[in-house]
Amino acid sequence: MNKFTYLFVSTISALGLAACNSGAKVESKPNDTEIASKQVAAEKLVLAKKNLSIWPTIASEVKADAALERQVQRLLSNMTLAQKVAQMIQPEIRDITPEDMRKYGFGSYLNGGGAFPNNNKHATPQDWIALAEAMYQASIDDSLDGSTIPTMWGTDAVHGHNNVIGATLFPHNIGLGAANNPELVEKIAKITATEVMVTGIDWVFAPTVATVRDDRWGRTYEGYSEDPEIVRSYAASVVKGLQGHAGNDFLGDDRVISTVKHFIGDGGTVAGDDQGDNLATEQDLFDLHAQGYVGGLTAGAQSVMASFNSWHGDKIHGNRYLLTDVLKNKMGFDGFVVGDWNGHGQIVGCTNDNCPQAANAGLDIFMVPTDAWKPLMENTIAQVKQGVIPQARIDDAVSRILRVKLRAGLFNKPSPANRLFSGKTELVGSEAHREVARQAVRESLVLLKNNANLLPLSPKLNILVAGDAAHNIGKQSGGWSITWQGTNNSNEDFPGGTSIYDGLASQVRAAGGKITLSEHGQFSQKPDVAIVVFGEEPYAEGHGDKDNLAYQRGLKTDLALLKKLKAQGIPVVSIFISGRPMWVNAELNASDAFVAAWLPGSEGKAVADVLLTDKNKKIQHDFKGKLSFSWPKTASQTVNRFDEVYDPLLPYGFGLTYKNNKEQVLLSDTLSEEVSSDEGLAKNTNIFSGQVVKPWRMFLSSEQQSIELRSNSGKLPGIAYRTVDKVVQEDAFRLDTTGTAKTGVVFSSSFSEDLGFELEQNSALVITVKRDSSITQPVVVEMHCESIGDALGSCRAAVDITQQMQTIAQGQWQDIAINLQCFVKKGIAMDKIVSPFALYTHGAVKLSISDIRYQPQAEINTLKALIIQCP
Template sequence: MGCQAEHVQHPPAAEAVTEQVVSSVAKQSQAHDINLWPQQTAALPVDQALEDKIAKLLASMTLEQKVAQMIQPEIRDITVEDMRKYGFGSYLNGGGAYPNNNKHATPADWIELAENMYQASIDDSVDGIAIPTMWGTDAVHGHNNVIGATLFPHNIGLGAANNPKLIEQVAAITAKEVMVTGIDWVFAPTVAVVRDDRWGRTYEGYSEDPAIVRDYSFAIVEGLQGAVDGEFLSDHHVLSTVKHFLGDGGTEKGIDQGNNVASELDLYQIHAQGYVGGLSAGAQSVMASFNSWHGEKIHGNKYLLTDVLKGRFAFDGFVVGDWNGHGQVAGCTNESCPQAVNAGLDVFMVPTQAWKPLYENTIAQVKSGEIAQSRIDDAVSRILRVKFRAGLFTKPSPAKRPLSGKTELIGQQSHRDVARQAVRESLVLLKNQQNILPLSPSMNILVAGDAADNIGKQSGGWTITWQGTDNQNSDFPGATSIYDGIEQQVSQAGGKATLSVTGDFDATNKPDVAIVVFGEEPYAEGNGDIDNLEYQRGDKRDLALLKKLKSQGIPVVSVFISGRPMWVNPELNQSDAFVAAWLPGSEGQGVADVLFTDAQGKVQHDFVGKLSFSWPSTPQQSVVNVPLDKSTVATTADYQPLIPFGYGLTYQSPKPDALALHNLSEDNHADAESLQDLPLFERAVKSPWSMYIATSSDRQGLSSSVAENAALTIRTMDRVVQEDARLVNFNGSQVGTVGLISNFPRDLRAYSQASSALSFSIKVDSELSKPLLVGMACEGDCKPSVDITEQVTVGKWQDVSVSLSCFDTEQMDFGKIVIPFWLATDAKVSVSFSDVVIKGSAETNTVQCP
């Protein structure tokens, strides 16, 4: 899901008004064929007694009580008294949200909040009804928001294990640890079938192969909820959410929350298979996706949410939205979106204070007939059906449930043992020159690299914090780093393991071998989007470490931590052995279990992991997916990865045709990379950007064609066609800014390295008495600008292009651009602009910098 660690604003774009016209044309031309979706059978048969109970309760409810069931606020934005007053059907904690805003909240703190919210929800003294609420949380690789919980490998590693039975165990353990804290419901599993590895959520996908995703989805749901013919939603199980419906893993260029243009057949055969599996296991909720399909946001797509999911898939649970995802639907805001309800959304996930106006507006829209009463009744019936099935009306309160408060289950050793097994089975051996592995634990071993003793880095995003950043090893009681596991095995066998992040060692004690643990920094969602797969592009510090060790004649075993396959040809060349370890989680000693023999020289655990994602041959080869019919791989000219899907060496049966993976080309093809122009604002703001205006103390997204703040007014205007430009009247009282912003930082390094330019058309209506600044901004404190006063002439439109080198200050990071264009002045002047584009090819620029 999209549960941000802080309240990231998603300003709705007024410019979407123009894009809506384009979208509606696209939708009209996008013919649907419902027969492409085989009719599924519901996992649970109709229970007439249950349906009668639902109908009876529904008939007793007021409209206000019904809409409250459809509102899901976040714990930082509501109080217990709010719950008592409104009786929300559910609530959530976003990634990085904790009881009392305390990262180190104890299980007792989580239980106390769950108990207080529950008691408030069943208190009918204010809202007049007693329906238990539900708490939803992102437990995506264990109960990952809670200090001390067992953290399993992220999905990409579990996919490499290709062991559905193990995955069912992982899910069952997660359910138990969640229930210890009084929580009913988890937002898992993610069943995205990733098509472009530049996507920042690649590691949340099990595989590029829909069959693995389908089978895993069934196993995860059954592990979380229990089998429909067994302990279904018993005291040891939680509600699961299959997400994100539909096509999140197939957006163009791997842009998070972007547009999927797959055919309807591919949408079913590739992207929907996780729902075939998960719904067959009885998943009770499905989360709508942020992405669009052929330009239409899924949160507002009636065909997919209602006709396909609730119709052909026979889904009788409820559809929950993602983090203010309804606000991205054309014509909607976070505070008002009848389109989403009418499309089939049953629960609004509405963090921030937008929940109150959304509640009030939805009630008003039902009364006006904009939303049919029957649609509200259907949504609430679905919510009640799930609550009855989960036993929420008859179970004890959260603090009194059988597992609640059993803190010994959080990070219990038997749970960690399963996680350790999952780490072992997730490892993929890509290279093993001269069979350097397995290593003897009696050797003198140097352990290097900044991921060697870093539990946060080895665990990745969605780990205590949303992004998985700002964590220390002390935040993981009971966990082990990869170095911890190595040191333990080596010391027990009489060898020596020395940790040196930089790879330095005493010249009189040269190591026999170096294990270098390195890889990607943690990230979540769009923060992880990149524009090509070259590892450490422009900053090859880990490669330098490998070269330093190799130059001293030390054999190197590389353990690569990553959330996706990456172009690491130079690093592979400098490695005698190379292990793809993905994001193993809290049980780092599982790596040592496979790298080392026991003290007698016997293999402890062989490599069993196989690539569930193809490995790229160039940085630009981000879309390289095994054909659905794998029997055609040998004859499919388009499938040319460096390392194919399903590859993985073992100790016992090394392949006679194993890839050598040495003397690989280190040409990153940067010169040959063809950069297309990147439109930011042409007739309308282009996804993923939206327009904003700001003063020094305030920033607001635009939600209409006219807006103002203390420094300026802005409105749409017609330059060539309708509303293809903006007119900004700066009043001169203070600095005013207009610009384009994204929900997440974007990787524009390819443009900065190719002498590209920020180009736009502009007109000023009077002489400028003060500077007119144009700039960009990256994540953090970097906002370089250029004064274009001398480049503009009063009274006429002109094209201005500013070399990106002008913004290349010491603080600038083109890999994390949040604002690609902003325009600011404190002069009193009218400025019009249009056609904002980052030019992909070099040209003579109006403003040229060294």
């Protein structure tokens, strides 16, 4: 822990600040050596207060090999310092080229969620292979860097090979936890390895082994359970599925390197704050949050990813006690520790391009997307020469990387384009793989309510299927599905996949029944039963953080649909799509049957196998899923198995079946729907908050051309768009215009929206913006509305923000607030809004935006915003 930690760590933790994403080289300061020595002294003091006896020595199934170790040392002895440090640098595919790889010889590289070869969301497997082959060949080309060490490509294949169009997408981890079937999970991991290897990739950033303690966390669905028992067994199963079994098929031609993540405590932060602070005791840190590592490391996991979170205010990426003393020395982990997306830059005293603290703490590979990779590499080399980072620490890190590469056979395997599965595109989304995914869907469903044994349903009935998730493969798949957030996808982006409606329709029609799909529950003939499929919109990581677990807080359109159908005397079956348990008492009351379907992935058709009998009224598949998370009784309840006071609505392990409900707690139709005062309705209209907020859609505009932004980059004549980092990964976007046309970005809805309540609150339109260049031409913000008898969106008003933009210091984030009366006075009708925000310019401008929202004036007065009132 460095000398600044004690003074500033509480402030940094509370604000969630990340280091600036600077691309400029930062030279080592004259007192770096002094700081490093004081850091070591401080860490020794902290270590004296820790208890290493809590942590076990793990007997990995992968044993040390003397001959392999001699190979490691031979390779290491012939490497220059620059070659060694390059092995520790992991850039992202959007930030490097094969030429960069040839020149520097990076040890590895990655594609972030939603990053694709050629920035093409619809890149084919051949496109992925071509990039893998080009990078590999460049890495073993010693003409520039003198190195022939092969590189590795790492990818987030967290529920199948989820970045690739057409891949099999399995249920997210929360659903697999409900299935509680380690053998099935191992099979899923092996299939994932196969589909990953079709595209020439070596390394998968999975499994996530977080033990989730607060379901408000946006990554809850990445956890298998709130209790470590499932997490521990599943970690071993996934590692074996990805890597193979030690001593048998370990890291053979049909396997990939696995990563247990995120070490450690990410599922236990205060209030479920992503990248927040875990305040568990050291004993609880082991008992609750380390069990996945016990399972995964025992099975032979070769890499561990450091976590963004802190432990008692100390960022894990810079925590020598946990990364080195505990993980490597005591637990005996001999693979490598890789960082998470610029996580080293969040350490106090560090930036993305300068962080000796992380290397000294035990980080072996810096995950450094953006153009910070080059100054980070240069600074690290300089810091080794100056003694700030010991040469022995570099040699240890590189030895670990080489050890894993040798174990994985990367020095001997054919190049990516010539490996066992490479190019065998028939394996991506194959029927055999999808059948395993369908099994996982069936076993993950949890039946929470079944009044009068309404389920299972005969396929011969007249069935109405409603809800916006019924025929929406993207929504049922959730985050980490093609795009990072899982948003901006259509059913066409999942070739071979099926929606929940698809499965129902197929079986009902085959049995001679009648089925109608109507999102809003409309019908011409009264149905015998309605199946309503609804739930959370897709999200990933911190974008999914919530302050309570109330479903559709302040909106309740899905509840209105359920009540409408019930009022018409139609029995209602609810299929709830979510990444966590949620407070849905009102929705439960309005449902005769209620199924927690979690995030089932691309094989939605399997839901029908459990809901429907065959045509002879015989059960096809009974419910098997049991809650691996306790279901909350109130919107603000945080409840976990074995709590001293344990009073959930539904307990851990709950799950009805068709055959035996006698011993289960049965829900009434009169659950409390009262919302306490601290769970009041949200009043702000968010348009962009790290991601586009529904119902808005985001478009890039250039003169008469427009494209919807469905990926992390886009381009039209005169303008380029790309996601960037402000605080966390890709929580902002940058516009780069050339001044050759009127260009900009537009947020709009397919229908006009009533935002009249914002006027009642005297709200302003608030933009968090950063000027990345000089502003010499007007920059205007517009709103568009629908005019009666006129073209949709032709009602518009503009406010010039050029002066305010010019006053912002270049490179500084600043709020600009425009009172909505500025737009109303120019004719905007707030009850007919089509576009709540658009920004245009004719000039050459570089600017970034991280947040767009309507906010009451009373709240804005507390901000240091540049306020435009408009007389």
